[in-house]
Amino acid sequence: MSFLPYAVAAWLFLVGLYGIVTSRNLIHLVVCLTVVQSSTYVLLLAVGYREGAAAPIYADIPTSRPVVDPVVATLTLTDVVVEATVAALLLSLAVQAHRRFGTLDPDELGALRG
Amino acid sequence: MTGIQAVALVVVALGGTAVVLARDPARQALVAGIFGFSLAILFLTFQAPDVALSQIVVGAVALPAMIIYALRKVQRREQVERGER
Amino acid sequence: MSVFGLGAAGTAALLVWGLAGLPSFGDFEGAYGQLLAHLTVPERHATSAVAVSTFDFRGLDTLGEEFILFTAAVGVLVLLRGQRADETVAAEPMHPRRPTADSRTLRSIATALAAPVLVLGAYVVSHGHLTPGGGFQGGVILMTAFLLVYLAGSHLHLAAIRPLSAMEGAEGVGAAGFALIGVGGIILAGAFLENFLGFGTTGNLVSGGVVPLLNVSVGIEVMGAILVIVGELLDQRFLVRKGDR
Numbered sequence: 260m261s262f263l264p265y266a267v268a269a270w271l272f273l274v275g276l277y278g279i280v281t282s283r284n285l286i287h288l289v290v291c292l293t294v295v296q297s298s299t300y301v302l303l304l305a306v307g308y309r310e311g312a313a314a315p316i317y318a319d320i321p322t323s324r325p326v327v328d329p330v331v332a333t334l335t336l337t338d339v340v341v342e343a344t345v346a347a348l349l350l351s352l353a354v355q356a357h358r359r360f361g362t363l364d365p366d367e368l369g370a371l372r373g
Numbered sequence: 374m375t376g377i378q379a380v381a382l383v384v385v386a387l388g389g390t391a392v393v394l395a396r397d398p399a400r401q402a403l404v405a406g407i408f409g410f411s412l413a414i415l416f417l418t419f420q421a422p423d424v425a426l427s428q429i430v431v432g433a434v435a436l437p438a439m440i441i442y443a444l445r446k447v448q449r450r451e452q453v454e455r456g457e458r
Numbered sequence: 459m460s461v462f463g464l465g466a467a468g469t470a471a472l473l474v475w476g477l478a479g480l481p482s483f484g485d486f487e488g489a490y491g492q493l494l495a496h497l498t499v500p501e502r503h504a505t506s507a508v509a510v511s512t513f514d515f516r517g518l519d520t521l522g523e524e525f526i527l528f529t530a531a532v533g534v535l536v537l538l539r540g541q542r543a544d545e546t547v548a549a550e551p552m553h554p555r556r557p558t559a560d561s562r563t564l565r566s567i568a569t570a571l572a573a574p575v576l577v578l579g580a581y582v583v584s585h586g587h588l589t590p591g592g593g594f595q596g597g598v599i600l601m602t603a604f605l606l607v608y609l610a611g612s613h614l615h616l617a618a619i620r621p622l623s624a625m626e627g628a629e630g631v632g633a634a635g636f637a638l639i640g641v642g643g644i645i646l647a648g649a650f651l652e653n654f655l656g657f658g659t660t661g662n663l664v665s666g667g668v669v670p671l672l673n674v675s676v677g678i679e680v681m682g683a684i685l686v687i688v689g690e691l692l693d694q695r696f697l698v699r700k701g702d703r
Contacts, residue, residue, distance in 0.1 A: 261482045261483040261484065262477070262478065262482075262483070263483070264483050265477035265478075265480060265483070266474075266477075268477070269470065269473040269474065269477060272469075272473070273466055273469065273470055273473075276466065276469075277462070277466065280462045281459070281462075302477075305483060306480065306486060307486055307488070307491065308483060308484055308486060309484060309485070309486055310484030310485065311484075314590075315495050315498075315506070315507035315508050316505060316506050316507065316508070316589060316590060317498065317499050317505040317506075317507065318505040318506070318588060318589055322496070322499050322500075325492075326495050326507065327486075328486060328488055328491030328492070328495075329491055329494055329495050329498075329507040329508045329510075329511045330488075330490060330491045330494060330511055330516065331491070332508045332511070333508055333511040333512045333516055333519070333520075334519070336508070336512070336592075336594060336595075337512065337519070337520055337523040337524075337594060338523070339594075340527065340594045340595075340597075340598065340680060341523045341524075341526050341527050341530075344526070344527050344530040344531060344683060344684065344687065345526070345530050347530065347534055347684075347687045347691070348530040348533045348534050348537075350691070351533075351534045351537045351538050351687075351690070351691065352537060354537075354538065354691075355537050355538070
């Protein structure tokens, strides 16, 4: 039962990968990529969790209380915003591909031309 | 692990599957927004409120907006090419 | 498809084997994180261990992430703005005074919400070192406020309040601000991004040294970057182009 968080992270990774591989629409592909990204967030936070610990904000708890790991929260929270911007970059690539090739289907995209 | 964490994990797994299985990008944007919310609730149960706040504003507000704007740009171009505008 | 199936099965096996070797959920004994958490209040006088980790103890990582954000926004600009020059498709074929949204309800709600969301964003950014929040979250909330202005008004209103060049300027100022504060650390305290301001008293708005300033600069940068991206995706033009547009 305590393997569940890691199992969910692995499942999200594989399901997102399946979506990317079988996608027929570039925008659908980018959204499946965000699912893969979220699997890393789940894994990071699952690693840093401590049983019975509180959130790492000391505004209303005494400093002696055990808290969950703040470093993984740091990594994850910057990651969430930044990877959304990267997804936006990929979306604009998809828009540009549509302009260039007239289609959003990855299978029909032509070869790169100089 | 507490019960609510287990429930949140299962909901996240189902949500991720739903995002992948929604093939139409417009509908997928909506499902992605709901998936983002469920992720935020999961992060709250993991005692990480900063990450949950980040996920809410990004995954339920900014990301679906960007998907829909990109779709709109593509659709407008298709409409022009079909001569409807 | 079968190739993917094989690959997925192999990856799944590897993942399960690797993840099973992790300490069981809830048992994490990492010493580094615990040390940082215990040092937050005594040394930095700030109450949010995550904010202090982000901007002080692991500030270099955040600098890198912030520049990924900056680069992605620049990438979107390069991709989408370059195609405007030789665009055969018309941009938004609108008179600048025509309202953006057709529904009056939407416009009223957006008008009512724009200012409160702006205040909320400023609050989240400035209190990042005390409560959950900070530059990244608050920056996105600030961006939402400007987007609501766009929904509520017409292009002309938006051009007055949110000109694209000001947003690009904001993005640059935020990114440069972070790096410059880091350089200030070199000059005044001996190491890049070293905390060089006084720490103040715990729980006050002015505490934690450099952390509130870095929060503000990150907030400005995130707001500018996402507005630039959204502006490009919306293909806004604020000057009516010559000809039949």
